[in-house]
Amino acid sequence: MKDQVVELIGGAVSQLLTDGVLTEGDIPTPQVDHTRDPSHGDLATNIAMVLAKRAGMAPRDLAAAIVERIPTNTVISRCDIAGPGFINFHISQASNIQIVEKILESGAHFGRTDDGAGKRVQVEFVSANPTGPLHVGHGRGAAIGDALCRLLDNAGWSVHSEFYYNDAGQQISNLALSVKARLDEIEPTDERWPKDGYQGDYIKEVARAYANCETVAAADRTIAASGNAEDLADIQAFSVAWLRREQDHDLKAFDVNFDCYFLESSLYTSDAVEHTVNTLIANGHTYELDDALWLRTTDFGDDKDRVMRKREGGYTYFVPDVAYHLNKWERGFERVINEQGADHHSTITRVRAGLQGLDKNIPDGWPDYVLHQMVTVMRDGEEVKLSKRAGSYVTLRDLIDEVGRDATRFFLTARAATSQLTFDIDLALSKSNENPVYYIQYAHARICSVQRKAAEQFDSWTPKSGLAHLDKLNQDEEQALALVLSKYPEVVAGATKRLEPHAVANYLRDVAAAFHSFYNAHKIIDDDVSLSLARLALAAATQQVIARGLHILGVSAPEAM
Known part of the structure; x- marks a missing residue:
């Protein structure tokens, strides 16, 4: 409808x-948007205010001239001029309800586009250090990142998902030392416990498995423990693999999969980090000061230059990130999206500056970033801070075990990534209209129940059986539901463009609300057969839109509840 109004x-x-x-x-091109208040019409445009100066007319007068010249059509039933010169359009009932036919005829293709044209996009997300179980913040990154992949796939991109994990550096050394301490029967309260060691109960589990010479198979590696408590390198390799396997289990329970796992250590063994540093030096973007090597990031918009190699030796944390992103570029990803925690904000300018200094062909502002804020978990009105197993945070597994995958995924994507999120366990468990995922899934299950009754009552019934009778859908609740359904392609396209999957979650609430209002006001299967079929x-069009929207969020669409 919006396209038709733009054309008119x-x-x-x-x-x-x-x-x-x-x-x-x-x-x-006229900008046409949905109105917030249905009493003001269904769609509105500001074209008269945009062109008023050029026409030498007051906006309201130009709006009247535009309305007078709108071609005869069956789409618009009435036009109103509002405020300083907005034109509000009331869509005809017949035109509005035709979205039902479009949805059912399009099937799974409704709302899909070819905007990506098969171009390659890489989405990196989660990328947790293999030093402990995934926490709820990682879960938010997993839910958002996976939803981004689904949105981009829906828009015709060739999507490649990737998990980068830091299997090198001090944190990994601290992990190995923590496991060795447990092997040596040293407790965290002991003064011999390693500084910055990990204290969760899972460290005991790793130590026990290592001592028993177990073999662990993660998604990217299989390691057999020697059981030698003095072999720190073997302890480290086994511990990383063991925790990678645990993270794999968490992600599998969350229905999140990756096309590639990229190891930070490979950037050193392949000399990619050294190559990156040497190229930046050769390109004249570095200098020596106070026995340290600096990158002139101020040449690329940073507020100050940054240290690359510390005076005591070793590279700062953003240097391997630059090497990693150069690798992404060399793999042919013309678009890259990094979904990370808000604590990565400071690295954005540095990584982009390093890339600009490496290759002038890399676009300014590449890659894109989506940064999510922290999550607070609440139960009984109080914050839940600790997991016995992790020792210092709430794990993703805790939430999945408590409220289920669907509720966890929905709640973690339901707010803008830029907003802090409160995860209310009591709300996620409730079977009420206040629980958004229950409210939406219940709408889908209700429709499936009605369809089962229809199959029993009407011979050879299919969802398309009522397409010849859509003119009977003239009640306010029917028209309101059809209007909400018509917004799906626009909502999904906007969510993809802005990288905001929460927009889909919010939209599905509106669809569920409109359906429940329709369901409560009218009998779907009535004495009037043609009205029932319509x-x-x-209802079938609604079911299809809800199912597709939930799929984008990685949430199931149950047929019974």
């Missing part, structure tokens, strides 16, 4: 040119 406005503006009301020149078609 374009026809009116072209007539203004012909009539000499507007001077020759490029005409901007309402069943409307």
Whole structure:
């Protein structure tokens, strides 16, 4: 409908040119948006205010001239001029309800586009250090990152998902020392416990498995423990593999999969880090000061230059990140999106600066970033801070075990990534209208229940059986539901463009609310057979939109509840 209204406005503006009301020149594509208040119409445009100066007319007068010249059509039932010159459009009932036919005829393709044209995009997300179980913050990154992959796939991109894990550096050394301490029967309260060691109960589990010479198979590696408590390198390799396997289990329970696991250690063994540093030196973007090597990041918009190699030796943490992203570029990803925690904000400018200094062909502002804020978990009105197993935080597994995968995924994507999130366990467990995932899934299950009854009552019934009777859908609740369904392609396209999957979650609440209002106001299967078939078609279109939207969020669409 929006496209049709844009076309009609374009026809009116072209007539203004012909009539000499507007001077020759490029005409901007009319901006048409849904109104917030249905009493103001269904769609609105500000085109009169955009063109008023060029026409030498007051916006409201130009709006009236546009309305007069809108071609005869069956889409718009009425136009109103509002405020300083907005034009509000009331869509005809017949045109509005035709979205049902479009949805059912399009099937799974409704709302899909080819905007990506098969171009390659890489989405990196989670990327947790293999030093402990995944915490709820990692879970938020997993839910958002996976939803981004699904959105981009829906828009025709060739999506590659990747998990980068830091299997090198001081944190990994601390992990190995912590496991060795447990092997030596040293407790965290002992003064011999390693500084910055990990104290969760899972360290005991790793030590026990290592001592028993177990073999552990993670997604990317298989390691057999020697059981030698003095072999720190073997302890480290086994511990990383053991925790990678645990993270794999968490992600499998969350229905999140990756096309590739990229090891930080490979950047050193392949000399990619040294190559990156040497290239930046050769390109003249570095200098020596106070026995340290600096990168001139101020040449690329940073507020100050940054140390690359410390005076005591060793590279700062952003240097391997630059090498890693150069590797992404060399693998042919013209678009890269990093979904990370907000604590990575400081690295964005440094990574981009390093890439600009390495290769002038890398676009300015590459890669894209989506940063999520922290999650607070609440139960009984109080914050839940600790997991016995992890020792210092709430794990993703804790939430999945407590409230289930669907509720966990929905709640972690339901707010903008830029907003801090409160995860209310009591709300996620409740079977009420206040629980958004239950409310949405219940709408889907209700429709499936009605469809089972329809299959028993009507011979050879299919969702399309009612398409010939859509003109009977003239009640307010029916029209309101159809209007909400028509917004799906626009919502999904906007969520993809802005990298905001929470927009889909919010939209599904609106769909569920409109359906429940329709369901409570009218009997879907009525004595009037043709009306029943039409309402069943409307319900089927709703079911399809809910199922597709939930799929984008990685949430199931149950047929019974």
